[in-house]
């Protein structure tokens with residue numbers, strides 16, 4: 472496209488954005504919190520809910536003060552640096568009212584009314600009730616104020632033009648608190664409320680278009696923006712669906728990150744250690760009930776096993792040798808792992824996903840199962856980036872994707888190289 476055409480299109484969109492701005496519904500002006508409730512109780516409830524929403528994960532810089540912001544989020548439209556949400560009046564949200572906070576969480580608006588970027592997952596938090604939002608606010612306001620001014624986000628042109636967000640909102644944002652389904656029981660509805668709302672599972676587990684809007688099947692799997700991770704479909708039996716798991720295994724995976732069927736790694740390990748491990752047993756079961764009920768749809772894209780030619784057979788043998796030398800001590804001679812310590816690779820859907828990017832990363836960068844109260848020092852997987860060349864990583868991966876009854880496409884050295892370069 473010619474620059475003139477782009478400029479004209481942009482001018483049009485911004486015009487449209489400003490036109491759409493007043494059409495946004497004014498925030499609902501009611502606070503349901505009963506003022507008689509004990510403030511300490513409300514703060515404690517808010518602390519719990521803030522954990523369920525993992526607000527701290529995004530609003531705390533590495534080694535920074537909790538909730539003081541400065542955390543860096545790379546996305547396809549630029550780099551966000553999260554704001555300070557401690558009650559400091561100058562640099563945080565100390566001057567905010569309950570109503571301002573409700574508008575941010577429910578309607579994605581800043582205190583001055585300007586639209587916020589959906590890198591803040593208000594598209595999910597909009598499902599949170601007023602009562603819960605008020606409790607989170609009460610908790611945040613009870614924190615020690617931290618005076619910390621964070622650098623502004625660096626968002627690429629033209630996405631740095633905030634009026635464009637009005638267009639985005641008109642196209643993609645549906646505001647509204649979660650409405651319980653009458654046909655389902657309380658436990659299921661609680662699980663749905665947590666998964667769709669505070670848990671913002673959708674933010675990672677649903678594919679996004681280049682503008683960062685969810686598209687395709689809800690929880691149908693998608694690559695994380697700005698990173699080399701794929702969050703598997705939670706509705707496909709080939710990927711991360713738990714519909715045929717016993718309840719206890721799902722609860723165990725959510726709250727410890729390890730079960731006999733899967734291990735949480737990378738960003739999911741963070742979700743477990745920062746958020747899900749703190750769920751009450753009732754809430755963890757509610758979430759599992761909802762996840763188990765999700766329809767097990769057709770696979771997002773199924774990995775295909777290669778045809779067994781002499782060349783492929785030779786590759787598998789070389790991959791098997793590498794496995795024996797570097798991997799077998801932990802993952803076992805039949806890929807069976809060791810319960811609660813090393814994940815099984817046999818029958819592990821994370822290993823055979825159509826897209827091998829997660830498995831490549833695990834081998835390049837290593838990793839730890841989530842740090843939790845029950846497992847404060849989990850066993851780790853060493854990084855192999857400096858030990859094995861791309862070719863060998865491809866061979867061992869092709870091998871584990873096809874050994875012990877696993878089925879998956881071959882991995883190439885080019886894919887490993889791409890992941891090395893794009894790794895974040």
Ligand code: HEC
Nearest residue numbers: 524525526529551553554556575581582587588590591592
């Ligand atoms: C995935 C990362 C992420 C998570 C999780 C997250 N936030 Fe944010 N938040 C952001 C980003 C990025 C912004 C800035 C958006 C912008 O600049 O438009 C933001 C902005 C905000 C703002 C507006 C602050 C201001 O100064 O305008 C508030 C309030 C807020 N978040 C509260 C929360 C709460 C409460 C939670 C948990 C329920 C939460 N956030 C969870 C990323 C996140």
Ligand code: HEC
Nearest residue numbers: 670671672675700701702703711733734735736738739821
């Ligand atoms: C920050 C992004 C992110 C968020 C938020 C997130 N996930 Fe994940 N999730 C991932 C990634 C990446 C993987 C793949 C790595 C792995 O298997 O651990 C994953 C894997 C999983 C798996 C394992 C599937 C399997 O069988 O191996 C389950 C189950 C899961 N997520 C459930 C959830 C639920 C429930 C929520 C919301 C409470 C959630 N996730 C929120 C990124 C995320």
Ligand code: HEC
Nearest residue numbers: 734735736797798801814821830833838839840850851852
């Ligand atoms: C010292 C023990 C150890 C060695 C050696 C080791 N691993 Fe691991 N591996 C682990 C642990 C622990 C995890 C779980 C880490 C995590 O959750 O991030 C893991 C995770 C993995 C995963 C991700 C599993 C999942 O569910 O997503 C893959 C794939 C993997 N290892 C393959 C290999 C291969 C291939 C080798 C040899 C090149 C190897 N490992 C060597 C301990 C080891």
